[in-house]
Amino acid sequence: MKMKLIWKLLRQHISIPQFVGFFFANLVGVVIILLGVQFYNDYKALDQEDSFMKADYLIVNKKIGALSGLTGSSNTFSKDEIEELEDEDFVERIGAFTPSSFNVKARFDVEGFVNFSTEMFFESVPDDFVDVKSEAWDYREGSDEIPIILPKNYLDLYNFGYAQGKGLPKLSEGILGAMKLNVQIEGNGNSDSFDGRIVGFSSRLNTILVPEKFMRWANKQYADGDAAKEPTRLIMEVNNPTDDRITSYLQDRDYETDEDKLDASKTTFVLRVIVSIVMIVGVVISILSIYILMLSVFLLVQKNSSKLENLLLIGYSPAKVSFPYQALTVGLNVLVLILAVVIMLVVRNIYLAMFENFFPDLEVPGIIPALCVGVVLLIIVSIFNIIAVHGKVMSIWKRKE
Amino acid sequence: MNKIQLIHTLPNVFQNRTDIVSDIWNQDVTFEKGKMYLVEANSGTGKSSLCSYIYGYRHDYQGQILFDGEDISGYTVAKWTNIRKKHFALLWQELRMFPELTAWENVEIKNKLTGYQKKKQILEWFEMLGITDKLNAKMGRMSFGQQQRVALIRSLCQPFDFLFVDEPISHLDDTNAEIMGRIMTAEAQKQGAGIIATSIGKHINLEYERVFNL
Numbered sequence: 001m002k003m004k005l006i007w008k009l010l011r012q013h014i015s016i017p018q019f020v021g022f023f024f025a026n027l028v029g030v031v032i033i034l035l036g037v038q039f040y041n042d043y044k045a046l047d048q049e050d051s052f053m054k055a056d057y058l059i060v061n062k063k064i065g066a067l068s069g070l071t072g073s074s075n076t077f078s079k080d081e082i083e084e085l086e087d088e089d090f091v092e093r094i095g096a097f098t099p100s101s102f103n104v105k106a107r108f109d110v111e112g113f114v115n116f117s118t119e120m121f122f123e124s125v126p127d128d129f130v131d132v133k134s135e136a137w138d139y140r141e142g143s144d145e146i147p148i149i150l151p152k153n154y155l156d157l158y159n160f161g162y163a164q165g166k167g168l169p170k171l172s173e174g175i176l177g178a179m180k181l182n183v184q185i186e187g188n189g190n191s192d193s194f195d196g197r198i199v200g201f202s203s204r205l206n207t208i209l210v211p212e213k214f215m216r217w218a219n220k221q222y223a224d225g226d227a228a229k230e231p232t233r234l235i236m237e238v239n240n241p242t243d244d245r246i247t248s249y250l251q252d253r254d255y256e257t258d259e260d261k262l263d264a265s266k267t268t269f270v271l272r273v274i275v276s277i278v279m280i281v282g283v284v285i286s287i288l289s290i291y292i293l294m295l296s297v298f299l300l301v302q303k304n305s306s307k308l309e310n311l312l313l314i315g316y317s318p319a320k321v322s323f324p325y326q327a328l329t330v331g332l333n334v335l336v337l338i339l340a341v342v343i344m345l346v347v348r349n350i351y352l353a354m355f356e357n358f359f360p361d362l363e364v365p366g367i368i369p370a371l372c373v374g375v376v377l378l379i380i381v382s383i384f385n386i387i388a389v390h391g392k393v394m395s396i397w398k399r400k401e
Numbered sequence: 402m403n404k405i406q407l408i409h410t411l412p413n414v415f416q417n418r419t420d421i422v423s424d425i426w427n428q429d430v431t432f433e434k435g436k437m438y439l440v441e442a443n444s445g446t447g448k449s450s451l452c453s454y455i456y457g458y459r460h461d462y463q464g465q466i467l468f469d470g471e472d473i474s475g476y477t478v479a480k481w482t483n484i485r486k487k488h489f490a491l492l493w494q495e496l497r498m499f500p501e502l503t504a505w506e507n508v509e510i511k512n513k514l515t516g517y518q519k520k521k522q523i524l525e526w527f528e529m530l531g532i533t534d535k536l537n538a539k540m541g542r543m544s545f546g547q548q549q550r551v552a553l554i555r556s557l558c559q560p561f562d563f564l565f566v567d568e569p570i571s572h573l574d575d576t577n578a579e580i581m582g583r584i585m586t587a588e589a590q591k592q593g594a595g596i597i598a599t600s601i602g603k604h605i606n607l608e609y610e611r612v613f614n615l
Binding site for chain 1: 456458478479482485486491493497498499501502506509510511513514515555559
């Protein structure tokens with residue numbers, strides 16, 4: 001009742017067109033910001049089917065030319081070459097691939113329909129380049145379980161080539177992850193059997209990856225002699241994959257990298273820039289609309305200043321007098337956020353439907369990050385509004401001075 | 402609050418005038434709770450300024466104003482709000498009513514804040530002042546004399562130690578002025594409060610402790 005009377009007083013002179021103008025302008029701004037955040041997150045999920053490696057990693061090797069075999073020139077990287085590369089300022093950090101110096105045989109059999117047996121090899125990279133939870137990517141000496149990351153190509157080869165041709169069932173990553181690979185390791189007069197646990201498939205790495213710790217131990221155990229070979233491939237993290245210096249540096253030295261991966265990184269990078277620009281536009285629209293709102297509220301306070309002053313004089317505190325306008329602005333902000341989230345969800349459903357045509361088993365992230373951004377914006381803007389309105393009322397309180 | 406003291410108080414605008422002859426400006430004056438005072442003044446002698454200084458919405462004076470010995474110049478917003486809600490009631494010369502609201506709502510907006518007077522009491526005052534039929538009339542549609550009576554009722558809807566009435570009967574006939582005087586005195590006595598009335602001619606008849614010439 002008390003608030004009702006005050007509201008009856010203070011709603012005089014409210015300009016509906018001004019508030020509608022603010023509402024839609026701010027709605028556009030907030031929708032753009034939320035969609036930007038959400039779209040970027042969703043896109044990242046597409047891009048990072050390969051969750052084991054960040055997009056900014058490049059794999060570098062030396063070109064194998066027609067002559068290198070004859071001249072005997074090495075295709076390994078010497079210590080000096082690695083150090084030189086490490087000194088370039090586009091390189092964040094660098095790691096070497098360690099190949100296995102022993103024989104590996106793997107057997108994969110699922111009773112009834114699949115039965116593979118093959119010779120293969122292992123490689124390892126420093127663990128901090130592998131983006132798997134550390135407990136899943138850990139090898140303890142003496143354990144006969146080895147975590148393994150396989151190239152995604154292997155799975156595709158089976159599913160779209162082998163299984164298709166033979167009428168065998170197709171396998172998903174999930175099913176394979178639950179199965180064991182029987183691994184036989186031989187060398188240095190030893191022979192042991194291990195269980196390979198597939199922790200995932202990588203489309204970035206064309207190799208069979210095991211933890212560095214296992215590799216070090218196994219090379220010591222099974223290798224015949226010179227275990228410490230120079231690496232043939234390097235993995236490096238770069239700060240900006242679109243940097244032209246990377247391409248020219250690699251060309252100058254006849255190094256090769258996975259070009260298309262470089263392109264993919266470039267796409268991601270460009271997309272990130274575009275999304276950032278779009279979001280900045282959204283932020284600018286929002287700021288301008290909030291500016292309209294504040295002007296509108298200030299005008300309202302000005303028009304109702306004698307009422308506000310009288311309320312203060314009959315004993316209402318500035319906080320109580322400010323409350324209706326603060327509630328009005330915060331209420332509008334909340335309404336904008338709710339509607340913006342709804343619009344974002346609708347738009348997202350439309351683009352996700354398009355995504356799904358290309359990536360049927362796409363797992364998209366939730367909308368929590370976008371919601372958080374929205375709520376944080378709401379809180380910041382609301383605090384700003386509350387302070388501004390209170391300041392305006394205080395100026396009425398002090399006007400008589 | 403028991404005592405209001407003015408110590409050499411003088412509005413800044415009178416600063417350079419030497420011809421001020423006043424019982425209040427530039428004097429030591431004390432108003433005590435429970436007593437009634439009349440401040441008589443001519444136009445332009447600073448009557449409304451006096452009210453606004455004591456009510457804390459203007460501070461353009463020199464000298465000191467003390468409440469119970471405490472200088473009011475450093476009072477916080479919260480303290481002033483509390484004083485206006487619980488210690489001083491003021492009937493403004495310019496009334497400061499809300500023309501958009503009805504007479505009843507104008508009183509309610511104050512009484513809801515303090516929760517002090519019973520509805521029955523308020524209705525009784527409306528009845529005594531002969532404006533019961535105006536309860537639901539918009540304030541803006543009422544005559545100044547009628548508004549003055551509503552304003553008095555509103556000013557009584559709170560606990561107070563002092564009641565300031567700034568030319569309360571300027572637009573009232575003698576009968577209504579007398580009724581208003583009775584209501585004010587009764588409420589002040591009930592609360593043990595003091596009354597400070599001002600006038601520029603016709604003044605309300607109360608048992609004044611002292612009459613000041615501003």
